[in-house]
Amino acid sequence: MEISASMVKELREKTGAGMMDCKKALQETEGDMEKAIDLLREKGLAKAAKKSDRVASEGLVDMCISEDGTKAAIVEVNSETDFVAKNAEFKTFVSDVAGMVLSSNVATVEELLASNFAGSAETVQETLNSKIATIGENMNIRRFAKFEGQGTRTVGYIHGAGKIGVLVELKTDASAAEVAEVGKDVAMQIAAMNPKYISRNDVDQEYLEHEKQILTQQALNEGKPAEIVEKMVVGRLNKQINEVCVLEQSFVKNPDVTIAKYIDAEAKKLGKSIELVNMVRFEVGEGIEKKSEDFAEEVAKQLKK
Template sequence: MAITASMVKEIREKTGAGMMDCKKALTEVDGDMEKAVDLLREKGLAKAAKKSGRVAAEGLVEISISEDGSKAAVVEVNSETDFVAKNDEFKGFVKDIADIVLNSNVSTVEELLAEKYLGQEETVQEVLNAKIATIGENMNIRRFERFEEEGCKAVGYIHGAGKIGVLVKLETEASADEVMDMGRDVAMQIAAMNPKYISSDDVDPEYVEHEKQILMQQALNEGKPAAIVEKMVVGRLQKQLKEVCLLDQAFVKDGDLTVAKYIDAEAKKIGKAIKVTDKVRFSVGEGIEKKEENFAEEVAKQIGR
């Protein structure tokens, strides 16, 4: 019996198994849909579907940067537990995903999942499904960013064994080696202080107006005269903007310097101009609603007590 694309699609939707696995199963049972599902279940390849509804809010962030620093990628891959995030097989998978993003032109997670896995016949999605079946937890590739721009160098920093990852894009004629230490310091600053913007020039006017209204109301609530509130708020707003703009922040390694002054000083040492043009900071699980569980109770359930 001829195996059609629609048949493969239907089996894949039912089981969550990889496309090639679905096609092989259908071929093996001569196109019998029910038998194909059973076969995939018997092989353990349908486990991914059962686990897909479980919350995966742990995991790792990983970066991959070309040797010359001209392009870079950062990815977040999630697992259900921190135990799996520390598993060598999981770590290797996340590193592979970062390398695949670095060396491809994918722009969405869907496109990434359809990519071939490091030159293999299998796609990223198929390898991911196999990992879910083997490791026994739901996992997903949540997001990624990729930098590649002529005249720029990317520098990265991973903090907390993969809990936070930062990429910084620097516009400069300097080599990757020349800006490595300085770029890493700036990336560490971003990891620690999580600035919202690079400079005050990037600040959204709506954000400024929103914060201004809040600060004005705070001042009025404090009993400050309405006539002087607006002047007071200007000062408070400027102070607040320094906290959310990278270049205006106090440099974490030397509080006497701003980040901008630190970069300028390093640029003078190198003898080449350096400008931060972009940044990305991923923190594992940020924004994902995690299910609160009592670990002791969970273990007790597992051992039947």
């Protein structure tokens, strides 16, 4: 039976499910609208769609690192509430997703969602929809990153039971065990201080010019003489660069040394070079605008349903 656009539109309006999911359901049920609705409900797609406009700004960050430290993946999966983020089923799902990213060649979230879920005939998206229907909250896989360099070791750190996750990639001839401690220290520094860059060489010119303009205007507003403003700005800009570049930051555990000097000292102890070449820091919900609704209004909405 030919499935018309109007049939797909009608099913979408009745269930709130996606266009392709509606078309597929109608094809499987040979155009029977009621059976298609039941099919979407059984798969959790109708329920998932109805929850899709609800903000998911809580959740977990998790990671998976190969035993030798040569490969690593980090993911952020969001839920609506912190309560669900502590749910064992949710935690297992996030862990499984991290393992999938590590073992697959997916490059985008869309590719990940379309791939088969670990040990299942269902796609990751279908499995996620089932979780949404079962747990009762909107959830989504927001982002992931993967390290797979040559001659590198990756070390990870999870803070706050999954609220912040950091991976650091170190170029070294040392084994994963040999750089585990220094890698964790650097990852903890990044978790705490949230630097934008690794070193001064990574700072882009646009950022420098922008900050220079702001600092110059600040100095002028303070009434400083124009002839010394430039020198002041150079000093203040250098201080700011030290704050946004992890290698220039004072080591939290020992403020007398920078992270760069700490890494160098550890490399000398080990007798092998260690260079921080990559980092990624995920914090749950960062950048997501959270809805703030009045509780009484929310109850009223529920009563009207």
